[in-house]
Amino acid sequence: MTLLLEADLEATLAGLGFRRTLRANRYASKQLTLEIDGRWATVTTWGGLENQDPLTEFVGRPGLWKPSVAPDGMARAFDLWLDVPANTEADACGPEDRTDSALESMLNWALETADGQVPRGWLPEGESSRSELERFIPEGGLTVQAGPFVRQGELICDSSRLAISIPVLDHVPEDLGASRVGWLRALLIDALDRWRMVRVGFAGKQQAQVVAEVDLTGAPQPLIPDLLRIGLDALRWFVQWLVKPAVLVSDPGTVCDAFDVCRSALIHERRR
Amino acid sequence: MDRESGALVTVESPEAEAFSFEVNDVTGTYTMTANDVQRSLPAGAVAKALASRMSLPDTPWALRNDSTAEFLDDSRPIGEQIRPGALVTLTTKTHLGAR
Numbered sequence: 001m002t003l004l005l006e007a008d009l010e011a012t013l014a015g016l017g018f019r020r021t022l023r024a025n026r027y028a029s030k031q032l033t034l035e036i037d038g039r040w041a042t043v044t045t046w047g048g049l050e051n052q053d054p055l056t057e058f059v060g061r062p063g064l065w066k067p068s069v070a071p072d073g074m075a076r077a078f079d080l081w082l083d084v085p086a087n088t089e090a091d092a093c094g095p096e097d098r099t100d101s102a103l104e105s106m107l108n109w110a111l112e113t114a115d116g117q118v119p120r121g122w123l124p125e126g127e128s129s130r131s132e133l134e135r136f137i138p139e140g141g142l143t144v145q146a147g148p149f150v151r152q153g154e155l156i157c158d159s160s161r162l163a164i165s166i167p168v169l170d171h172v173p174e175d176l177g178a179s180r181v182g183w184l185r186a187l188l189i190d191a192l193d194r195w196r197m198v199r200v201g202f203a204g205k206q207q208a209q210v211v212a213e214v215d216l217t218g219a220p221q222p223l224i225p226d227l228l229r230i231g232l233d234a235l236r237w238f239v240q241w242l243v244k245p246a247v248l249v250s251d252p253g254t255v256c257d258a259f260d261v262c263r264s265a266l267i268h269e270r271r272r
Numbered sequence: 273m274d275r276e277s278g279a280l281v282t283v284e285s286p287e288a289e290a291f292s293f294e295v296n297d298v299t300g301t302y303t304m305t306a307n308d309v310q311r312s313l314p315a316g317a318v319a320k321a322l323a324s325r326m327s328l329p330d331t332p333w334a335l336r337n338d339s340t341a342e343f344l345d346d347s348r349p350i351g352e353q354i355r356p357g358a359l360v361t362l363t364t365k366t367h368l369g370a371r
Contacts, residue, residue, distance in 0.1 A: 143317045148325035152313040152349075170290050170308045 009036075009082075012103050031111075039083040040196060043110050049074045055188055059201035062161070062217035063113030066199035069189050078110040079196040081230060105220035112218055118160055119218040130157040136228050142166070146240045149247060153235070162216045162224070164232055166239050168200065168246050169210035176250060179260045184210075184249045191242050197231050198238040210246060212239050291356040295322055296338070298363040302326060311351020315344035322362050332365040 010020070018027035018034055025036040033044050054067035054074055068077040082103065112119040133155065142153040144166060153166030172184070188200050188210065200212045214231035216224060248254055290308040297303075304326065309318060319333040335344040338359040345353065354360060 140314070140317070143314055145317055145321055145324075148321050150313060150317045150321035152310045152317075154312075167310070170310070 008101075009103070012101055016104060016107055031114075034080075034107075036082070039081065041080040041082055042196075043078040043080060043107065044068065044075050045114065046073070046075045049076065054192065055185060055201040056207060057201075058199050059203045059211060059213065060161075061113070061116050061215065062118045063109060063215055063219075064197055064199075065110070065113060065116075066192055067189075068193065076114070078114075080106045080110070081197075081227070102220070102223060105223065109218050109220060122218050123159060130155065133157060133162075133224070133228060136225050137232060141232055141236075144236050144239045144243075146243045149243045151239055151243065153239075160217070162219065163213050164228070164235055165211050165213040166235055167209060167211050168239060168243055169250055172202070172208050172210065172250050173252055174206075174208070176252065180249060183259055184246065187242070187245055187249060191238065195234060195238045195241075197234045200238070200242070210250075212242070291351065293354060293356065293358045293360060295326075295335075296359065296361045297326060297328070298361055300361075309350065312349045313351075314347055315350040315353060316346025318350050319344075319346070319362060326362070328362070333362055334365045335360045336363055 013027050013034065017029040018032075019029070020026070021028050021033075027034045027036075031045060035042050035044070049067070052067075052074070054069050058065060058067055064078045065076050066078075068075045080103070109119070137155065142155065142164070144151045144153065151166050151168070153164055156163045156165060172181075176184075191200055197214050198212055199215075200210065203209050203211045212235060214235050216227050216231060219227055249259070289312075290310050292305060292307045292309065295304050295306050304322075306318070306322060315335055319335045322335075323330075323333045334346065335350075336342065337344060337354055338361055344350065344360070
């Protein structure tokens, strides 16, 4: 059902100010780079992130922006889903009464939320109201189990935010120790890089909780149901994958000399 | 009687988002403390996780409140059905059938 054929994609991107670079599947505009990988594209922007903590600065922000940590620095990345159903694209409406393609709508969403603000005038309404959105969450969909660990997520839907959030760790002990905290941080930063759409970080009182979330605030209204389904799936896989090692590292009852002997400042290997 | 997690069961405020309680297996020979359980978790999901923690077989499980002898409703949040520090029993869902 993919509507964005290669020729259409090139034309759409050209119309949005993107030019193909020397690197295959990579385009650049004045502000952003866009890299295509199968049915996904990732928009990336650099700069303005000095001294920001990737695990605290992005949690709760509108949109899918997440930190992308590399050896040469930190960037902000936004994953776009290109496999848009045909009828969704036909219904997408943009500003000034013109019809935007779904790709344009999502790129605009990325641009409008790049500064951490909710797009002006955006509000979950109509089909996007809570009761309507809950129809797209299967029964038990917000409950994630990984063996002996089980977590209950929530759908956040109010006038300023639309997101799904699932706790990974309810409470990180204050006296966990620097080396263990370093291992936990390394685990979370690695998780950020492995999974699309989902971001994870510290939140709550004294930032002692670790939460994973998919934030759809500002998303184009016609795309919200599909993004909600995909985002929930991504989030469920993410939490199932992460919760066991996160508990292992953060549980004071776990005794392992490797946590102290092996430094957590590892060379970060990028994966996709 | 084996006892998992020598942690004391602390009685949290009812407003806390997570709480702890004690769990017996159905034979009463194995007891553990379930710590920091989200109140909003469906009781059925908690039962399944506890069975996994106790290395019990992957069959349907239910929780029974020892103080009331009532089975918890799988679909309702566990925090609405038991109080912090409660003692529950993890038991298999057996249906004896009837003609």
